[in-house]
Amino acid sequence: MKTVIIATKNKGKAKEFESLFSAKGYEVKTLLDVPDAPDVEETGTTFEENAILKAEAIAHQLGHFVIADDSGLIVDALEGRPGVYSARYAGEAKSDEANTEKVLRELEGVPKEARTARFYCALALASPNQETITVSGTMEGLITEQPSGTNGFGYDPIFFVEEQGKTNAELTKEEKNQISHRANALRALDEKLDLFLKREEGM
Ligand SMILES: O=P(O)(O)OP(=O)(O)OP(=O)(O)OC[C@H]1O[C@@H](n2cnc3c(O)ncnc32)[C@H](O)[C@@H]1O
Numbered sequence: 001m002k003t004v005i006i007a008t009k010n011k012g013k014a015k016e017f018e019s020l021f022s023a024k025g026y027e028v029k030t031l032l033d034v035p036d037a038p039d040v041e042e043t044g045t046t047f048e049e050n051a052i053l054k055a056e057a058i059a060h061q062l063g064h065f066v067i068a069d070d071s072g073l074i075v076d077a078l079e080g081r082p083g084v085y086s087a088r089y090a091g092e093a094k095s096d097e098a099n100t101e102k103v104l105r106e107l108e109g110v111p112k113e114a115r116t117a118r119f120y121c122a123l124a125l126a127s128p129n130q131e132t133i134t135v136s137g138t139m140e141g142l143i144t145e146q147p148s149g150t151n152g153f154g155y156d157p158i159f160f161v162e163e164q165g166k167t168n169a170e171l172t173k174e175e176k177n178q179i180s181h182r183a184n185a186l187r188a189l190d191e192k193l194d195l196f197l198k199r200e201e202g203m
């Protein structure tokens with residue numbers, strides 16, 4: 001089986017990549033399988049910059065091509081926050097509950113029609129041998145007034161998808177993986193991935 005390494009320490013992302021890639025016939029490894037993987041500082045001002053920072057640092061460290069994901073929630077009424085700070089919005093402890101509570105608190109009193117938001121996912125594919133490739137994907141939704149659902153991770157319990165009439169955390173893994181920002185970014189990577197892997201094999 002072909003293997004891809006995803007440069008992430010986030011369990012929720014790791015699970016999603018596992019099901020998205022197993023459908024393509026790939027086995028997924030993540031930094032959760034690499035005991036001494038370095039913590040790459042996310043100093044970029046865009047999702048793309050941070051994805052490139054993570055992918056290139058880990059590709060260099062492992063001497064192997066990797067994919068990194070930098071993603072987050074963009075809330076219109078909060079001028080785009082939490083944005084690139086999504087993981088640590090309520091502090092360095094990186095608590096999903098504290099982060100979602102902070103967003104809900106900041107949106108108190110904001111009417112439904114003004115609670116528009118989107119998830120954004122930038123993927124960077126990097127190798128010690130080739131130029132880095134980046135792609136992105138989004139998904140549109142509304143921020144709820146309280147959390148609902150237990151599937152998924154991060155901000156999923158407060159992200160309502162109108163077409164499904166459910167929060168991301170009420171969707172099954174399979175349903176979310178059809179429509180998520182991560183799935184859309186992976187679709188954009190698809191054609192480029194094959195060519196990249198062919199070049200990698202020729203090296
Ligand atoms: O950097 P890595 O190790 O990949 O893990 P991380 O959790 O720090 O990941 P990011 O820096 O990309 O921060 C993204 C945050 O955005 C949120 N997020 C991203 N994708 C999401 C999704 O599909 N559903 C819910 N929340 C998501 C979630 O809170 C993540 O912690």
Ligand SMILES: [Mg+2]
Nearest residue numbers: 010042070087
């Ligand atoms: Mg991170």
